[in-house]
Amino acid sequence: MTQTAIVLGAGVGGMVAANELRKRTAKTDRIILVDRNPIHLFAPSLLWLAVGTRTATEIQRPVHALLRRGIEFVQGNVDSIDPTNRTVTVGEQRFAADAIVIALGAELAPEAIPGLVEAGHNFYTLEGAQSLRDALKEFTGGKVIVLTAAPLYKCPAAPYEAAMLIEDSLRKRGIRGRATIEMYAAEPAPMAVAGPAVSDAIKAMLASKGIAYSSNRQVASVDPVAHVITFADGASAAYDVLAYVPPHRAPSIVANSGLGGETGWIPVSRSTLETTHKDVYAIGDIVTIPLSMGKPLPKAGVFADAEATVVARNIADAWRSQSALSAFDGHGACFVESGDGKAAMGSGNFFAEPSPQINLKAPSVLWHMAKVVFEKRWLKWWAF
Numbered sequence: 001m002t003q004t005a006i007v008l009g010a011g012v013g014g015m016v017a018a019n020e021l022r023k024r025t026a027k028t029d030r031i032i033l034v035d036r037n038p039i040h041l042f043a044p045s046l047l048w049l050a051v052g053t054r055t056a057t058e059i060q061r062p063v064h065a066l067l068r069r070g071i072e073f074v075q076g077n078v079d080s081i082d083p084t085n086r087t088v089t090v091g092e093q094r095f096a097a098d099a100i101v102i103a104l105g106a107e108l109a110p111e112a113i114p115g116l117v118e119a120g121h122n123f124y125t126l127e128g129a130q131s132l133r134d135a136l137k138e139f140t141g142g143k144v145i146v147l148t149a150a151p152l153y154k155c156p157a158a159p160y161e162a163a164m165l166i167e168d169s170l171r172k173r174g175i176r177g178r179a180t181i182e183m184y185a186a187e188p189a190p191m192a193v194a195g196p197a198v199s200d201a202i203k204a205m206l207a208s209k210g211i212a213y214s215s216n217r218q219v220a221s222v223d224p225v226a227h228v229i230t231f232a233d234g235a236s237a238a239y240d241v242l243a244y245v246p247p248h249r250a251p252s253i254v255a256n257s258g259l260g261g262e263t264g265w266i267p268v269s270r271s272t273l274e275t276t277h278k279d280v281y282a283i284g285d286i287v288t289i290p291l292s293m294g295k296p297l298p299k300a301g302v303f304a305d306a307e308a309t310v311v312a313r314n315i316a317d318a319w320r321s322q323s324a325l326s327a328f329d330g331h332g333a334c335f336v337e338s339g340d341g342k343a344a345m346g347s348g349n350f351f352a353e354p355s356p357q358i359n360l361k362a363p364s365v366l367w368h369m370a371k372v373v374f375e376k377r378w379l380k381w382w383a384f
């Protein structure tokens, strides 16, 4: 019997899920992948693009170039998901499936903070990373601020990496002495889910580079004309260049499909990624997986990738009438670019009890090179 799986979103999770499903299922089974964007972007490289060491072409590929033969790619907007009847509408088209994998990511909402869009550079998008690169090129001295506008955002390392890479680039241009770099974070500490030892290590890295760090700072508004950030406690900070991580929110389709939980994100079984509906799975940034230490599993590509593999294997096994035995175990690793051609490396078990057991290896050229190799490999079809 022919079976059909539909994968929604061709970002990290969707790309891995669709390719893994194609690899493991019969040729007669249909694997459909939907995304409104026909281009796949390797987001970690936005940080390198912002400091001028990558171009947009180098960090993107057409979706079809990364797909195994036999995957049907549909370019369009996913407008609705009916998890009870397992149907999806994309514009005028309606798809019925035996399994649905939802990998639509997180939405960025910079407009939630008055003035933020006009005031600075959202380096979590290609356009924002490019405008930050251009602003840094023009910058000859003054103050650069890196800001996280809300505590929950994907890749908890990225803004810290951005601050250290900006510092490195100004030093290489010989203008570091004329520049102040400050970081204002909405969260209580860097990469806090990874534990206090990791947070302290990142703070020490920032301090060693002369980057001032202030945490628990909730931005209230930004004045794009006066170039001043105002925080909820009334304090303010002036800047010349503002690089920011915007607030994130769950896509509205989550609430509209009835799949959202209390947090707005999709609750799932943490080992199988199945939602409250049978054969409907959600992976990556769109899900929430609570940890017993009180914070959710961070949103990161490394988890989207591992979750996608588990889901695809279990769907394929079920279709072959085999027991579905793959389980997501909460292990993950993350490079932390620190400038000077080096990166630190954090890895461990985020499902460890009572709190995640994460080890951060000191910055070295080796970890930076490993990240470069990972990037090159990710953008080749044979990586999937």
Ligand SMILES: Cc1cc2nc3c(=O)[nH]c(=O)nc-3n(C[C@H](O)[C@H](O)[C@H](O)COP(=O)(O)OP(=O)(O)OC[C@H]3O[C@@H](n4cnc5c(N)ncnc54)[C@H](O)[C@@H]3O)c2cc1C
Binding pocket: 008, 009, 010, 011, 012, 013, 014, 034, 035, 036, 037, 043, 044, 045, 046, 047, 076, 077, 078, 079, 103, 104, 105, 106, 123, 124, 125, 154, 155, 158, 251, 253, 283, 284, 285, 286, 299, 300, 301, 302, 303, 304, 334, 335
């Ligand atoms: C600057 C930066 C650096 C990062 N660095 C790292 C890192 O070093 N390590 C790491 O692990 N993670 C990193 N991340 C995080 C990582 O990129 C995300 O966690 C990961 O992409 C999540 O995968 P996903 O499949 O859930 O969502 P995404 O990769 O965001 O994919 C979602 C897809 O869904 C599509 N989509 C959304 N809504 C619709 C709709 N209604 N209809 C059709 N298509 C839709 C989008 O176009 C997109 O292609 C970084 C992120 C950024 C921004």
